[in-house]
Amino acid sequence: MFKHHMKYVKIFTFSIATATVFFSCSEGVVERDSNETGLNPLNKSSYKMALVPVEMNSWMAGLQDNISISKISIPGTHDSGARIDAPVVTGTAKTQNLSIAEQLNAGVRFLDIRCRHIDNSFTIHHGAIYQNLNFDDVLNACYAFLASHPSETIIMSVKEEHDASNTTRSFESTFDSYIQKNPSKWDLGTTIPTLGEVRGKIKLLRRFSSGTSKGINATSWADNTTFEINNPGAQLKVQDYYKVSNNDDKWNGISNLFNEAKSSSSNRLFINFTSGYKPGIFGIPSIPTVSNAINPKLKTFFQSNTKGSYGIMPVDFVNTELAELIVKTNF
Numbered sequence: 001m002f003k004h005h006m007k008y009v010k011i012f013t014f015s016i017a018t019a020t021v022f023f024s025c026s027e028g029v030v031e032r033d034s035n036e037t038g039l040n041p042l043n044k045s046s047y048k049m050a051l052v053p054v055e056m057n058s059w060m061a062g063l064q065d066n067i068s069i070s071k072i073s074i075p076g077t078h079d080s081g082a083r084i085d086a087p088v089v090t091g092t093a094k095t096q097n098l099s100i101a102e103q104l105n106a107g108v109r110f111l112d113i114r115c116r117h118i119d120n121s122f123t124i125h126h127g128a129i130y131q132n133l134n135f136d137d138v139l140n141a142c143y144a145f146l147a148s149h150p151s152e153t154i155i156m157s158v159k160e161e162h163d164a165s166n167t168t169r170s171f172e173s174t175f176d177s178y179i180q181k182n183p184s185k186w187d188l189g190t191t192i193p194t195l196g197e198v199r200g201k202i203k204l205l206r207r208f209s210s211g212t213s214k215g216i217n218a219t220s221w222a223d224n225t226t227f228e229i230n231n232p233g234a235q236l237k238v239q240d241y242y243k244v245s246n247n248d249d250k251w252n253g254i255s256n257l258f259n260e261a262k263s264s265s266s267n268r269l270f271i272n273f274t275s276g277y278k279p280g281i282f283g284i285p286s287i288p289t290v291s292n293a294i295n296p297k298l299k300t301f302f303q304s305n306t307k308g309s310y311g312i313m314p315v316d317f318v319n320t321e322l323a324e325l326i327v328k329t330n331f
Contacts, residue, residue, distance in 0.1 A: 054327070054331060056105065056106055056107040056320060056323065056324055056327065057104070057105045057107070057145075057148075057149055057152075058149045058151050058152060059107055059152075059327045059330075060072075060109070060151050060152045060153065060195060060199070061151035061152075062330075062331060063195055063330060064195075064196075065194060065195055065196025065197075065199075066194050066195075066196060067194060067195050068192060068193070068194055068195075068267050069153070069155065069192060069193060069194070069195055069198070069203070069269070070192050070267050070268060070269040070270070070309075070311075071309045072195065072309065072330055073308070073309055073310040073311065073313075073326050073327070073329040073330050074109045074110050074155070074311070074312045074313065074326070075106075075107050075108050075109065075110070075313060075315065075318060075322070075323040075326040075327060076108060076109065076110025076111065076112065076155075076271075076312050076313055076314040076315065076318075077095070077096055077098075077103055077108055077110070077111060077112060077314055077315060077316075077318050078095055078112050078273055078274075078275035078314040078315065078316050079095040079096070079112055079114060079126050079275070079316075080095075080096060080100060080103060080108075080111040080112050080113060080138075081096075081100065081113060081114070081124035081126075081131050081133045081138060082094055082095040082096055082114075082124075082126035082129075082131055083095075083096050083097065083098075083099070083131060083133075084129060084130075084131050084132055085129075086129050089284055091285070091286040091287050091288050091289070092277075092284060092285050092286070092287065093126045093127060093129040093287075094126075094287070095126065095275065095287055095316045095317065096316070096317060096318065097317055097319075098318065098319070099141070100137075100138055100141040100142070101141045101144070101145065103318065104141070104142070104145040104152075104154070105145070106318065106319070106320040106323045107320065107323035107324060107326070107327050108318060108323055109152065109153065109154055109155060110154075110155045110156075110157070110271075110312045110313075110314060111138070111142075111154060111155070111156045111157065112157045112159075112314050113135070113138055113156055113157065113158050113159070114126060114159050114160075114161035115135055115158060115159070115160060115161060115171075115175075116130070116160075116161050116162045116163070116164070116165075117160060117164040117165070117167050117171050117174060118164065118165045118166060118167070119165070119166050119167070120166075120167055120168060120169060120174055120177075121134070121135070121174060122134065122135035122174060122175075122178070123135070124137075124138065125161040125162045126161070127161070127162060128162055135178060136178075139178060139182070142154050142156070142185075142202055143182060143185055146185065146200050146201065146202070150199060150200040151199055151200075152199065152200070153187075153195060153198040153199055153200070153201055153202070153203055154201075154202045154203070155202075155203045155205055155312065156202050156203065156204060156205065157205040157207055157218070158175065158204065158205070158206060158207060158208060158215075159207035159208060160207075160208050170211075171208050171209075172208065172209065172210045172211060172214075175208070184201075185200075185201055185202055186201060186202050186204065187201045187202070187203045187204065188204055188214050188215050189215075190213050190214075190215065190216060190217060190231065190233045190234060191216075191233035191234050192216065192233075192234045192235075192267055192269050203215070203216070204216065205218050206218060206219065207219060207221055216231070216234045216236070216269070217229070217231050217234070218236060218238075221238070221240070222238075222240075224240065224241055224242055224243050225240070225241060226238065226239045226240070226241065226253055226256075226257065227240075234269065235266065235267070235268040235269070236268065236269045236270075236271060237257065237260070237261075237268055237269075237270050237271070238270075238271045238272075238273070239253050239254060239256075239257045239271070239272045239273055240271075240273045241253050241273075241276065242273065242275065242276040242277065243276065243277065243279065244276035244277065244278050244290045245278070245279070247278075247289075247290060247293040247294065250276055250290065250294060251293075251294060251297055254272055254274055254294070254297075254298075255301070257270055257272045257311065258272065258301070258305075258310050258311075261309060261310050261311035262308040262309060262310055264309075269311070269312070270310075270311030270312065271311060271312045271314070272310070272311050272312065272313050272314075273313075273314050274291075274294050274295070274298055274313055274314065274315045274316070275287075275290065275291065275294075275314060275315060275316040276290040276294075276316075277289070277290055278290055287316060288317075290316070291315075291316040291317050295315065295316075295317065295322065298313075298315070298322060298325075298326075299321070299322055299325060302322075302325035302326055302328075302329060303325060305329065306328060306329060307329055308329050309329075309330075310326070310329060313326060
């Protein structure tokens with residue numbers, strides 16, 4: 001199925017220099033770090049600028065190893081595996097049109113994976129709605145993608161969803177059983193890595209409780225707000241206002257965190273959920289009511305804000321056009 005999708009994923013490319021500089025691409029790749037201000041151009045040893053065309057399935061190849069993942073604008077998806085809606089009541093469960101493989105080929109590098117613990121294994125759910133997808137399907141798509149594109153990394157948030165059923169061990173133990181099948185493809189370090197440290201790997205952002213240190217600890221997630229998590233080795237700031245009564249308020253939260261991320265000189269990781277739902281009649285949630293308003297604003301924003309580090313953006317109904325606009329801010 002993965003290969004089938006790969007055939008039909010259109011690879012969007014963009015060039016950020018003329019053909020006359022292609023011959024010197026090995027000398028012309030520099031990056032940006034938090035000490036950029038006040039440095040002369042020759043000393044900006046971490047400036048993110050690649051003088052080569054960048055393909056959306058391998059755009060991280062244009063960034064140097066020593067850049068922190070906190071200083072990269074990263075397109076992501078919210079409820080990445082949720083492509084099936086609730087029966088009868090539409091707009092309440094489906095958050096994506098693209099498969100995991102298609103998302104990765106479109107440039108997405110942050111996945112929000114919601115696992116139901118059932119029969120000592122993980123199925124992918126959005127709330128009560130099973131998404132006809134299992135954790136093995138997600139991992140196989142990621143492993144295949146990383147094998148084909150070793151310059152890339154995938155940051156994966158893993159969270160327990162819905163009710164556990166017929167289990168004889170902890171959620172953590174079942175998670176470990178998946179990792180043990182392919183441990184070399186995972187980075188379970190607790191700090192925010194550089195890109196070079198996690199190329200070809202999945203970096204875990206952990207939203208489930210664990211008896212041992214495992215991934216970036218995001219278990220103290222606050223509900224429906226903007227908040228900070230200050231671990232000793234990894235500081236996060238998250239905007240996750242998802243019960244959206246007013247789309248303008250939602251957009252203000254998003255744009256405020258964009259501005260903070262861009263101006264930050266720390267190694268704090270910014271995660272800015274552009275997703276949400278609006279309570280409709282009888283309180284029934286409507287996801288498209290938010291995404292239909294917010295996604296055009298994102299597009300307009302990145303058409304005019306074309307350079308900078310804006311953090312991770314989990315989006316509902318991402319498409320290649322929006323992902324490409326976000327990616328371009330890195331170059």
